[in-house]
Amino acid sequence: MAPICTRRGNLAFNQKPSAAWIFLTLTLTLGACSSKSSAQTAEETTQAVVLTATSAPSQNEKHISDAKIKELKGELFSGRFTQPERCAALEKLRPIDLIAFFEEINSEDSAAIAPCQEALFQRISDFFELKRMALNSAHAEIEHELLNKCSDQVSPTFGPEQVKSVNTSKGGYISGSYFPRCLVNLTFDDGPHPVFGPLIVQILKSQNVHANFFSVGQRVLESPQTIVEEYKEGNVIGTHSWSHPNMPKLSFNAGVKEIDDAFNLVANVLHINVSFFRFPYGASTKDLRAYLTQGGRTEFTWNIDTLDWKIPDPVKLFRNALKEVNREGRGVILMHETQPQTVVMLPFLLEALRNAGYKPLLMRPLDTVPVQAVTTNVP
Ligand SMILES: [Zn+2]
Numbered sequence: 293m294a295p296i297c298t299r300r301g302n303l304a305f306n307q308k309p310s311a312a313w314i315f316l317t318l319t320l321t322l323g324a325c326s327s328k329s330s331a332q333t334a335e336e337t338t339q340a341v342v343l344t345a346t347s348a349p350s351q352n353e354k355h356i357s358d359a360k361i362k363e364l365k366g367e368l369f370s371g372r373f374t375q376p377e378r379c380a381a382l383e384k385l386r387p388i389d390l391i392a393f394f395e396e397i398n399s400e401d402s403a404a405i406a407p408c409q410e411a412l413f414q415r416i417s418d419f420f421e422l423k424r425m426a427l428n429s430a431h432a433e434i435e436h437e438l439l440n441k442c443s444d445q446v447s448p449t450f451g452p453e454q455v456k457s458v459n460t461s462k463g464g465y466i467s468g469s470y471f472p473r474c475l476v477n478l479t480f481d482d483g484p485h486p487v488f489g490p491l492i493v494q495i496l497k498s499q500n501v502h503a504n505f506f507s508v509g510q511r512v513l514e515s516p517q518t519i520v521e522e523y524k525e526g527n528v529i530g531t532h533s534w535s536h537p538n539m540p541k542l543s544f545n546a547g548v549k550e551i552d553d554a555f556n557l558v559a560n561v562l563h564i565n566v567s568f569f570r571f572p573y574g575a576s577t578k579d580l581r582a583y584l585t586q587g588g589r590t591e592f593t594w595n596i597d598t599l600d601w602k603i604p605d606p607v608k609l610f611r612n613a614l615k616e617v618n619r620e621g622r623g624v625i626l627m628h629e630t631q632p633q634t635v636v637m638l639p640f641l642l643e644a645l646r647n648a649g650y651k652p653l654l655m656r657p658l659d660t661v662p663v664q665a666v667t668t669n670v671p
Pocket of ligand 1: 530
């Protein structure tokens with residue numbers, strides 16, 4: 293079955309049209325829906341398939357390593373480069389490598405790359421549009437190849453989900469490895485992202501399903517309205533530290549501050565107690581786990597890693613996500629709110645899970661008590 297169609301025209305973004313808006317306008321018409329004529333769409337789809345089929349494999353592979361990208365980012369945006377030099381260096385990159393610079397290209401403060409910003413966006417947009425069309429044509433075949441039927445119970449939409457209330461008062465941790473077979477939980481880390489967050493919410497809504505989000509304090513400060521919207525739509529917000537450090541490298545006190553600052557900010561923004569925590573990189577210490585338990589907070593891990601942060605090609609990402617889901621047959625799926633390829637791939641993933649008879653599970657803390665109600669009871 294074709295993916296559920298969702299129009300993105302009615303999305304409300306609380307920001308002025310920006311380069312990100314252009315990117316989304318160009319690339320993120322979901323599934324099979326398009327405002328273009330069917331003849332145009334068919335022609336473009338054919339072109340996409342031909343391009344996918346005939347491109348040398350190297351066109352779809354990253355050409356520079358993660359370490360090199362990190363180094364290049366440091367160099368290019370350090371101030372040592374002039375604007376034209378910076379643009380020239382970025383324009384030399386292939387689209388698949390350019391995606392790693394999406395945040396920099398998307399920046400509201402575009403002075404660093406003003407002359408080439410639109411052109412760089414266009415290249416990324418073209419890449420994703422081709423990939424979306426390729427997925428639109430190939431997803432059924434990929435599903436057939438990589439995802440076995442989990443159950444025969446296929447619903448009209450992936451959701452509605454089952455909800456599991458978790459008593460966080462004794463800490464503990466959530467691991468998807470122990471879920472009943474065919475149940476999967478969707479999680480999105482590293483947000484909130486002011487553009488991709490609302491899009492992810494909209495895609496989830498189109499399949500009548502909700503997810504667990506893990507927000508980074510610093511990003512909440514930049515974009516508080518995004519988690520409010522995610523929460524109001526029925527998703528569950530947890531935290532993911534204040535600044536996303538590798539916590540075992542911090543002192544215990546610094547780790548505690550990372551945890552508390554994020555929880556306090558999210559609680560203040562949402563006016564509820566928040567009790568789920570995910571360690572950045574999944575890297576924890578015994579002492580910090582004990583600290584979470586002491587505070588009645590539950591560690592939330594995962595067992596299905598899409599590797600979306602590492603795989604910029606949505607077709608490859610879709611393949612990897614299905615392989616991992618199929619291998620585990622249940623569990624917590626890790627994705628990231630900040631990755632454009634995840635937004636392109638997500639409608640196809642939800643549709644594939646639905647087709648294969650997987651069912652969604654949402655984890656919710658038992659004591660989601662409004663903070664205002666708690667404070668008014670305090671003398
Ligand atoms: Zn993270």
